[in-house]
Amino acid sequence: MKYTDAIKEVRAKNPLIHCITNNVVINFTANGLIALGASPVMASAKEEAAQMVQHAQALLINIGTLSIADVEAMILAGKEANRLGIPVIFDPVGVGATTYRTETARRILAEVDITVIRGNAGEIAVLGGTSANIKGVDGSGEGISPSLVQQIARELDSVVIATGKIDILSDGNNTYSIANGHEMLTNITGSGCLLGAVVAAFTGVADDIMEACIGALSFYGIAAEAAAEHTEAPGSFQVAFLDQLYLLGDSASDMEQVDKIEVVVK
Amino acid sequence: MKYTDAIKEVRAKNPLIHCITNNVVINFTANGLIALGASPVMASAKEEAAQMVQHAQALLINIGTLSIADVEAMILAGKEANRLGIPVIFDPVGVGATTYRTETARRILAEVDITVIRGNAGEIAVLGGTSANIKGVDGSGEGISPSLVQQIARELDSVVIATGKIDILSDGNNTYSIANGHEMLTNITGSGCLLGAVVAAFTGVADDIMEACIGALSFYGIAAEAAAEHTEAPGSFQVAFLDQLYLLGDSASDMEQVDKIEVVVK
Amino acid sequence: MKYTDAIKEVRAKNPLIHCITNNVVINFTANGLIALGASPVMASAKEEAAQMVQHAQALLINIGTLSIADVEAMILAGKEANRLGIPVIFDPVGVGATTYRTETARRILAEVDITVIRGNAGEIAVLGGTSANIKGVDGSGEGISPSLVQQIARELDSVVIATGKIDILSDGNNTYSIANGHEMLTNITGSGCLLGAVVAAFTGVADDIMEACIGALSFYGIAAEAAAEHTEAPGSFQVAFLDQLYLLGDSASDMEQVDKIEVVVK
Numbered sequence: 012m013k014y015t016d017a018i019k020e021v022r023a024k025n026p027l028i029h030c031i032t033n034n035v036v037i038n039f040t041a042n043g044l045i046a047l048g049a050s051p052v053m054a055s056a057k058e059e060a061a062q063m064v065q066h067a068q069a070l071l072i073n074i075g076t077l078s079i080a081d082v083e084a085m086i087l088a089g090k091e092a093n094r095l096g097i098p099v100i101f102d103p104v105g106v107g108a109t110t111y112r113t114e115t116a117r118r119i120l121a122e123v124d125i126t127v128i129r130g131n132a133g134e135i136a137v138l139g140g141t142s143a144n145i146k147g148v149d150g151s152g153e154g155i156s157p158s159l160v161q162q163i164a165r166e167l168d169s170v171v172i173a174t175g176k177i178d179i180l181s182d183g184n185n186t187y188s189i190a191n192g193h194e195m196l197t198n199i200t201g202s203g204c205l206l207g208a209v210v211a212a213f214t215g216v217a218d219d220i221m222e223a224c225i226g227a228l229s230f231y232g233i234a235a236e237a238a239a240e241h242t243e244a245p246g247s248f249q250v251a252f253l254d255q256l257y258l259l260g261d262s263a264s265d266m267e268q269v270d271k272i273e274v275v276v277k
Numbered sequence: 278m279k280y281t282d283a284i285k286e287v288r289a290k291n292p293l294i295h296c297i298t299n300n301v302v303i304n305f306t307a308n309g310l311i312a313l314g315a316s317p318v319m320a321s322a323k324e325e326a327a328q329m330v331q332h333a334q335a336l337l338i339n340i341g342t343l344s345i346a347d348v349e350a351m352i353l354a355g356k357e358a359n360r361l362g363i364p365v366i367f368d369p370v371g372v373g374a375t376t377y378r379t380e381t382a383r384r385i386l387a388e389v390d391i392t393v394i395r396g397n398a399g400e401i402a403v404l405g406g407t408s409a410n411i412k413g414v415d416g417s418g419e420g421i422s423p424s425l426v427q428q429i430a431r432e433l434d435s436v437v438i439a440t441g442k443i444d445i446l447s448d449g450n451n452t453y454s455i456a457n458g459h460e461m462l463t464n465i466t467g468s469g470c471l472l473g474a475v476v477a478a479f480t481g482v483a484d485d486i487m488e489a490c491i492g493a494l495s496f497y498g499i500a501a502e503a504a505a506e507h508t509e510a511p512g513s514f515q516v517a518f519l520d521q522l523y524l525l526g527d528s529a530s531d532m533e534q535v536d537k538i539e540v541v542v543k
Numbered sequence: 544m545k546y547t548d549a550i551k552e553v554r555a556k557n558p559l560i561h562c563i564t565n566n567v568v569i570n571f572t573a574n575g576l577i578a579l580g581a582s583p584v585m586a587s588a589k590e591e592a593a594q595m596v597q598h599a600q601a602l603l604i605n606i607g608t609l610s611i612a613d614v615e616a617m618i619l620a621g622k623e624a625n626r627l628g629i630p631v632i633f634d635p636v637g638v639g640a641t642t643y644r645t646e647t648a649r650r651i652l653a654e655v656d657i658t659v660i661r662g663n664a665g666e667i668a669v670l671g672g673t674s675a676n677i678k679g680v681d682g683s684g685e686g687i688s689p690s691l692v693q694q695i696a697r698e699l700d701s702v703v704i705a706t707g708k709i710d711i712l713s714d715g716n717n718t719y720s721i722a723n724g725h726e727m728l729t730n731i732t733g734s735g736c737l738l739g740a741v742v743a744a745f746t747g748v749a750d751d752i753m754e755a756c757i758g759a760l761s762f763y764g765i766a767a768e769a770a771a772e773h774t775e776a777p778g779s780f781q782v783a784f785l786d787q788l789y790l791l792g793d794s795a796s797d798m799e800q801v802d803k804i805e806v807v808v809k
Contacts, residue, residue: 035569035585037301041466046511051466052371053301056343059375066374077588078612080344105584108598109591198789200573200583245578246785253512257464300566307567307732312777317732318637319567322609325641332640346610519778523730 014233014270017213017226018260022048026068026215029092030208031055031085033075033104036201039249040071043205046256049212060084061091069097069215071208072123074115075104082115089123098126098214101169102207106130107137120167126220127170129207135173139163155179157275161186170220172210174203178228179275182221186276189225191232198245199252206231209256229270234259280499280536283479283492284526288314292334292481295358296474297321297351299341299370302467305515306337309471312522315478326350327357335363335481337474338389340381341370348381355389364392364480367435368473372396373403386433392486393436395473401439405429421445423541427452436486438476440469444494445541448487452542455491457498464511465518472497475522495536500525546765546802549745549758550792554580558600558747561624562740563587563617565607565636568733571781572603575737578788581744592616593623601629601747603740604655606647607636614647621655630658630746633701634739638662639669652699658752659702661739667705671695687711689807693718702752704742706735710760711807714753718808721757723764730777731784738763741788761802766791 132155164171165183217223238251398421431449462468483489504517664687697715728734749755770783
């Protein structure tokens with residue numbers, strides 16, 4: 012499925028995405044989801060996190076700014092999403108940087124069935140038990156091989172997306188590389204976190220999780236390429252990028268932008 | 278009073294608005310208030326929430342991202358605002374979506390004298406005891422009739438603002454519709470939440486609460502109309518809207534924009 | 544050292560800045576640091592705040608939106624930064640506005656060795672024991688004399704930066720005024736808070752703290768002047784300012800902008 016079909020599906024169904032995410036990117040995530048054609052809801056109190064899931068088409072769990080209260084809410088919401096059979100996207104921001112973050116990520120993986128994990132190469136390597144060089148939460152870590160991503164996807168029994176200059180995506184059996192995107196994404200905070208939310212929106216309306224992920228990754232990358240045509244600095248790039256999330260996919264000229272998807276491991 | 282007089286009053290008096298609001302919109306709310314000519318302060322720790330009210334000209338309580346600690350602070354601050362006689366604006370974001378949110382809204386209404394309630398049609402309907410279709414926190418719910426808004430205002434003994442394509446405003450006796458605004462407001466997060474803060478700023482410097490609300494609603498809607506003349510996408514709309522909150526009302530050409538206020542129930 | 548050398552140092556070394564800061568400005572702070580050429584990390588859970596410091600080149604503590612949990616994390620992180628010998632920048636937002644805030648600021652000063660304090664004139668006056676007129680957290684308070692700033696720096700044994708129309712900087716022995724900047728900075732939230740983070744980035748890569756502060760202040764002010772050439776309204780100013788934090792210092796034409804640094808007390 013081309014991304015143009017996938018984004019039309021999102022816009023037609025306007026899924027509600029429940030995001031338990033970090034305070035740095037919470038506004039950008041909400042604005043990005045609305046721009047895209049989805050609806051965000053953020054409810055991280057443990058008293059309501061699970062009940063709010065009942066309205067949602069997908070759940071995003073992002074550990075960028077953890078607190079103990081948040082972790083309880085994440086697990087309650089995750090279990091409810093599992094019970095309801097809706098996708099759970101997990102973004103293990105900064106895993107490996109502190110013991111607390113690593114243990115929390117492992118606890119979430121143990122207690123919740125995760126549909127898709129989205130992290131940078133270094134974070135994915137840590138989840139896979141590989142030592143990696145993590146610099147803060149924005150560090151992209153070292154590159155990671157497609158076959159390692161495939162192996163980690165198999166071990167964790169989830170779709171795994173390792174983002175970087177080239178994104179790698181695997182469900183343990185099929186593995187793809189997606190080379191869309193633009194380096195300006197690394198000059199704004201939350202571009203990885205918002206991608207997790209976008210993956211949630213695409214998977215929330217799709218029958219096939221892998222196709223939805225491919226659609227989300229290529230759409231997101233192409234939106235960044237289109238935004239970078241308007242500006243060479245990060246403040247205005249962020250604005251142009253939100254604009255493109257809203258505009259991209261509706262006009263014929265969008266077809267000129269080419270997705271760069273390859274099967275890399277069979 | 279035309280909005281042009283009301284906004285001049287805000288800019289002349291530069292009221293301090295204490296906002297206990299949600300993490301999604303907290304930055305946008307602060308920037309919107311400053312752009313407008315007011316000063317924001319956000320202090321949600323229960324140790325200081327009430328004392329901070331003593332510096333403020335109005336208090337905003339918004340339950341968009343609740344926590345138990347926040348609720349304590351909201352009630353302490355609300356009671357202090359009541360004691361001081363300054364307006365309290367309540368934004369029941371997402372009420373009806375979870376039991377916790379609905380119970381919290383009712384508890385706030387029971388313990389604090391609320392001057393103005395600002396919600397979308399669905400949220401206002403829930404507060405009025407009417408079942409309504411609430412979709413997340415950005416859902417506009419179903420339309421609500423002016424006479425129902427008037428009845429709810431009477432029951433809750435507050436001015437009630439039900440926002441939507443057309444905003445309805447009532448103090449239980451007089452009821453108005455305000456048709457300014459632009460649909461681009463629904464493509465950014467926090468446009469309703471910021472409106473609550475803007476209402477707080479206008480009421481904080483005014484003698485007449487209803488006039489202040491009318492001024493706030495028409496000013497806000499006309500600013501959105503002016504911003505939408507510059508862009509058709511949400512990232513740049515948000516920027517243009519903050520610009521217009523700052524620019525609107527100072528030049529003669531602003532008079533070309535017409536407020537669309539009607540008395541709808543007598 | 545001219546700011547052009549200082550900013551090159553930041554970009555060459557890409558320091559990781561650990562920010563325990565307020566929810567209003569957390570996104571703007573992260574984006575500002577990335578634009579500048581530094582990397583932000585925000586980890587305010589007490590379970591990991593100290594460990595995260597071990598990856599960082601400087602620590603920022605900002606009390607803009609306090610909670611008891613945050614204060615514990617601030618002190619744990621501050622002590623770890625002291626143990627490691629990395630700079631700690633303290634931003635006492637709103638000190639003097641509530642008892643809780645003032646006591647918290649004094650507790651942090653008592654338990655952590657602070658390298659640089661960044662506040663507006665009113666906040667610095669409160670820390671120095673002078674009564675001052677504080678209006679909310681954005682209030683600039685009254686002007687403060689360079690000799691008083693020098694005295695407070697001596698008493699607190701820290702470099703002190705009192706920002707306002709003209710910034711005053713002192714280590715207790717040498718005192719400078721820096722007249723760069725633009726009044727549009729007062730029309731957006733978080734311009735003072737982000738400056739604290741920028742000071743952290745400059746000091747995190749420097750041998751000489753005072754030189755780093757001078758570099759940070761003049762760079763920041765000149766970036767604001769450059770941004771204000773593009774716009775006269777706050778929404779677009781914020782965007783242009785982030786752009787300038789990224790662009791400024793790399794081209795020859797930047798040399799046309801002059802820093803306005805003077806020695807004011809000997």
